[in-house]
Amino acid sequence: MRCTACAARYTISEGILGLLENNAVLDEDSAREQRIRDAKARAAEKHPEPGATPDDAMEIDSTLSRLGGLEGKAVLELGCGSGRFTRRLAAQCRAVLAIDFSRESLRQAARTLVSARATTGLVQADVSRLALAPARFDAALATLYSNLPSLALRQSSSAAVAHALRPGGRYVLTAHHHEIRRRLQGRPEEETYENGIYFRSFTREALRRELEPYFKRLELGTICIRLPYLSRGPELRSRLSRLCESIPVLNRLGELIIVTAENR
Structure with a gap:
């Protein structure tokens, strides 16, 4: 593929457009995360069609419901x-552009999208260095906000989404919640998973402050709400979590903050 603006050429291989080829090298932390995610994807490759875990179900249904009707829409992920x-998304939308910097993860995604209804593009790129055409998408979804290790990278990502969305387009974002149980345990806002990948936890107020310069009509809630002793089976756990999203006090215990915003 050739860029009509700068004439740079990029390779499409195995259905994946590689935009990292001519870009600056990833910073050390991002490159390390890329290696970890590539290794995880390779380890999961033996499964013919990877699916959501029971815990994923709590997150996926609640998140996608915030995007609203997707029929005929183009979505950026x-x-x-x-x-x-x-x-x-590919089963509901007109078009999906899905971006990640782990090529192995994208290869795994490609294997399960052969019968997708939507026109689906898979792109290997650094989300902090995206150059997207303006006002091309009706909606956007991001689940990586917590993993961006600096305010500057998060701001760059928000600016890229705002640029790519049509006026009034909907943006749904999830981030780790620095909820009361984490605070009582004295856990810091910045941590790493067991595999070494960075993540940051936010209060609602802190997340709102970061997003307000780019989007309007922000609605913040929580999802993935776990109640001790009452959420043992996966199906019951998912149903209880969805129910608690609208119950005051209990909805402060969600592990993830979910943001629904409108582009300016």
Whole structure:
């Protein structure tokens, strides 16, 4: 593929457009995360069609419901990973552009999208260095916000989404919640998973402050709400979590903050 603006050429291989080829090298932390995610995707490759785990179900249904009706719409997905959301989006939308910097994760996603209803593009790129055409998407979804390790990278991602969305387009974003149980345990806002990948937890107020310069009509809630002793089976856990999203006090215990915003 050749860029009509700068004439740079990029390769499409195995259905994946590689935009990292001519870009600056990823910073050390991003490159390390890329290696970890590539290794995880390779380890999961033995499964013919990876699906959502029971815990994923709590997150996916609640998140996609915030996007509203998707029939006939073009959707931008940042941090698609192996396609757990992409598969659902591709069954409903007119077009999906799914972006991740782990090529192995994108390869895994490609294997499960062969019968997708939507026109689906898979792109290997750094979401902090995206150059997207303006006002091309009706909606956007991001589940990687917590993994961007600096305010500057998060701002760059928000600016890219705002640029790519049509006026009034909907943006749904999830981030780790620095909820009361985490605070009582004295856990810091910045941590790493067991595999070493960085993540940041936010209060609602802090997340709102970061997003307000780019979007309007922000609605913040929480999802993935776990109630001790009452959420043992996966199906019951998912139903209880959805129910608690609208119950005051209990909805402060969600592990993820979910933001629904409108583009300016």
